[in-house]
Amino acid sequence: MNFLNKWKYLMIVVMSVLLLTSCGFKDIDKRYFVVSIGVDLDKTNSKRYLVSLKFAVSNASKETPTEFQIISEKANSMSEAVRMIKTKVDKEIDFSHAKAIVLSEELVREKGNAGIYYWFARRRDIQKISWVAIGRPSALKVLKVKPKSERIPSNALFLSLGKDGSESPYVMSEFLFDMKYRLIERGIDPVLPIIDAKKGFFEINKVGLFNKSHMILTLPPEETKILNFLRRREEKSSNKITRGKTTIVIDTHKVNTKYKIVTPKGKAPFIKVNVSVEGNLEETTKRVPKEKLSDFERAAEKSISKEVKNILVKIQKANLDPIGFGLRYRSRHFNNDDWEQWKQIYPTIAFKVQTKVQIEDTGLIE
């Protein structure tokens, strides 16, 4: 009897569990994976967005590369657009592999789009480690690019934004969580890479600098490289230095940047920036004798200092802070109104840049 009762209970439990289930079970081939998301402004109405989702179409054959499909929708908000796109596809839309978010340049130049940035951060299924970038001429065009080397849709984008594939000092990749961090943290501003869509490939060598709401400034490739140095994110690069008629190229393998905000009493505050570069000689237009190497080092120091200072001033003029000087100031001062103080100090603060260049090796040729 007891034994029968036990089984009865067990059956009830099993039955109730089976009744409750059938929720959330959806096979991987019934899901439509979004690999990248593009957001543009609607051309006809600037209040509306054009949201494009790039789906990976998986096929069984290993010979042909995976296809993709882009579906776009105009709507007043992200969620509306996604809801409308759902009606156009046969499978469940799965955002969990959306590893690249491309925003068009027009969109980021416009104010009042914070809702979009927060939409990404708020959704649980969008990875916080997806990359955010600015697309030129439009996000949709960037999504449409199909490089030859790519077997999985958008994989080329992932590889070039991440550090797994190509490593370049001109790419300044940005994760979604870091973008959100910079959008809200007082004293440090967002920086997003700009992707230029070309025929069959991408060109990623510029960055756009944001204030707390929209993009203000874009930096050309060389300045991007310097900014990368200052943020200590990338160390391999090549620098062209001209001295007299000779031009040499230094291939850096170690770049170290330190900065310190000095606020002497009674005197004007300044920011001391120390850059130290170690590298090899890679290319020269003329033969460079060994004794002259130190002269080139001096020349390189001078030119790098100048470049660094120029870009720092340029950013300062635009009242932006991608490096986080403001945060550094806040973190070193114990008073509560340090942020207000810094807002007064920053527009007028002076930069003192010191560079130390060391050419360690001249390659296989003396």
Next chain:
Amino acid sequence: MNRYFLYLVLLNMLINVIIFVPKILIEYRYDGAVMGVLIAIPIGIALNYLFSTTLTKFPQQGLPEIISLLKHHWFGVVHLVGIQLVWFTAGLITLISFIDILTRFINPEMPKLLLLTIFLAALFLIIQMPTDRVMYLLEIILFLNTPLIAFIIFKAFSNEYLSWDSMLEVGTHIWAWPSLKAIAAATYCFSGYTNLIIFNRVIKGKLKLWNFFIITVLGVFNLFTTFFIPIGFHGSDGAQELLYPWITTADSLRLVYSPIERVIFLFLMFYMSISLMSISIHWHVALELLKGTFRGKVNMKKNWIVLSFFGVFSVIGVIYLNALLLNKITVYWLIGRLGFELLVVCIFFFWARRRAA
């Protein structure tokens, strides 16, 4: 067998991520959380020391056995009834909040009650085991999970996106007047020792001083990690927007070479077992204390009545408490818990001293 004592303390240190401790600390980051944490450390260690040294006077005995030495039964019964409630709610809060996390991050379309069934099944199996077996299970689970959690923490510390400046910025608010809520939340990391009330049964031998030394080091590191890592990733201003700072932080980590790229899933998988163990430990204590209150033989029927009460309360909790409400309740629960803990430790300390004299 002093390692068992460390396990109990370590478990609470790990579980604080689930029970809103980082959320509360980050909420008061400019208003006294830093000082609160600093104050909580000595309080936590002192309570640890007092309670465990008191209990070593009763080797291998849990509270029910100790109470049975007393002449006044009613005193014991009153004492026990209050304590069980605290332990039960401790487990309940962890349970509800972890089920919320699971539905949010892993199974968004699954009804919470379904998730609860599997939790309850596992819990009922574990809490009815003898105390030493619960301890063995805890040991195995900690052995499997702690190295990997430590690896995740290491990855977090070595991440280039971790902003030390943001962490220092919060550190500069050290002189803000300490907030009671922050102290209560921070002391939770140390309060694993209270489980000794039952688990003293399996502790053999005296606790040595190095135990407390390790607890101090671990506690300081743990509080620093819980509090500051989310700030380092999401900013001194941004971290407070997050409902579960640590889960989002885990989602901000990326393992480039691992087949599982997103750390959040590893993190949640490890925490499934850790939180299951934490709830089991708390409920096991509650169950054993209840058995002590019944006195005499505990038959299967009484046992199942108690278990079904546990079940019913957790069903009610899961249905009526959402994360935001639970967060509010937890804040006051943590304060209440701190007061209760102080009370229990003091009563116990003086009572044991008088008895020894």
Next chain:
Amino acid sequence: MPSNKVQIIKESLRNKILPSEDVVYKELHTKEKYIEILYIKTVSDGMVIKDNLIIPFFEIANPDQFLDYLQSLPTIKMFEKEDGALDELIRGDAILFYQDHIFLLDSKVDRNNSVLDTTVETTIQGPQSGFSESLPTNIGLIRQRYPQNTLEVESTTVGTISKTKVMIIHDRKVADIQTLHKIKQFLSSIDIEMFQTGEQLLDIIKKSNRALIPVMLVTERPDRVVVNIAAGKIILLVSGSPFAVVLPTVMKDFMSSMEDIYQTYWVAKFLLVLRYIGFMTSLVLPGLYVAVTSYNPELFRVQLALNIAGSRTSVPYPSFIEVLLMLFMMEMLTEASIRLPKAIGPTATTVGGLILGQAATEAGLVSNIMIIITSSVAISNFVVPINAFSFTLRIMKYFVLVLGTIFGLVGVVFGFLLLVAYMVKLDSFGQPFLTLIQSKPSKKL
């Protein structure tokens, strides 16, 4: 004994033992004396009777001298009780009626006493022979390998019909008395008709006779038995079975192979880790596949996810059916290869495994990834060295699979935890089955 009483006993014994063809009742006569012999020729050794009884009977003329001779034979016992004598007769003793005495001559035939090669727990190096099917030979094997005067051998019988002889062997110096007591109690409480081999105890140990996880180790290796005796374990030898039962057994014993002793330290450690990884893989992988493909595809990296999605596009049913289908195929294959003669075994495996797997993917019935998972589950299942445990593992993975199907990733983790908790809860004669740090058995006497 008065002669009329002997007569009565003789008659009653002859009545009780029904007239079968193999019952032999003989009377031997010489001038001076005569003797009557009763035995069953199929279980008695005719040579023993001839050598010990018949030849001396005709050689020794003097009746008293022959009586002395009989009393001095080491294999002879005096008659005590009628029931006992009947028992012994059935087991192969010969009953002698000589003058006014009744003797029992131990003439049991000892068949199957050849030592067998190990077939279940094979190792590359180390001893290669196992136990035989004869109890005295087996005890001899153990004594040979364990020459200690503290080795104790006790015997008892199990089985109401089979009356199988069971030997309890332990080293008095190291074995735990409490455990021994528990084991004896357990053996005496067994209510079973036919007891053939120690493996039957695996189920009997549970009150409901339904055990999932074995809590005693059945081994065919004398070297393993001896090592376990030295570690304080208690051994049961069952008459007629070439397997010994080692008690109490914990998880660690199931995961250890005798080879661990015969390898260098790091190799042994590596093999041990390998086994645990195999255990985990086999247990969790099918459930994990269902959970990940059907609930949380975000767990993989995007490249892998698209691969799996691609290989699943032609599969017409949900993932758990796919897994079940393939796992059943695999179980069939395993079962079939046990039953098949050794000569055809490999053919069946090849046909089943390679060709079927290949064809199933080509036909789009299962995905490529699934084939990989099924085969790795099958292979890692047999990394577990003790057969009884690896069979248990075969069942346990379905439990995880079911939970994974219903609850997704949570189900897989919880399925694993539930099994671990269950194993921690189990105990084998007072020893916890699964602990991280196995405490040594107490050596108190």
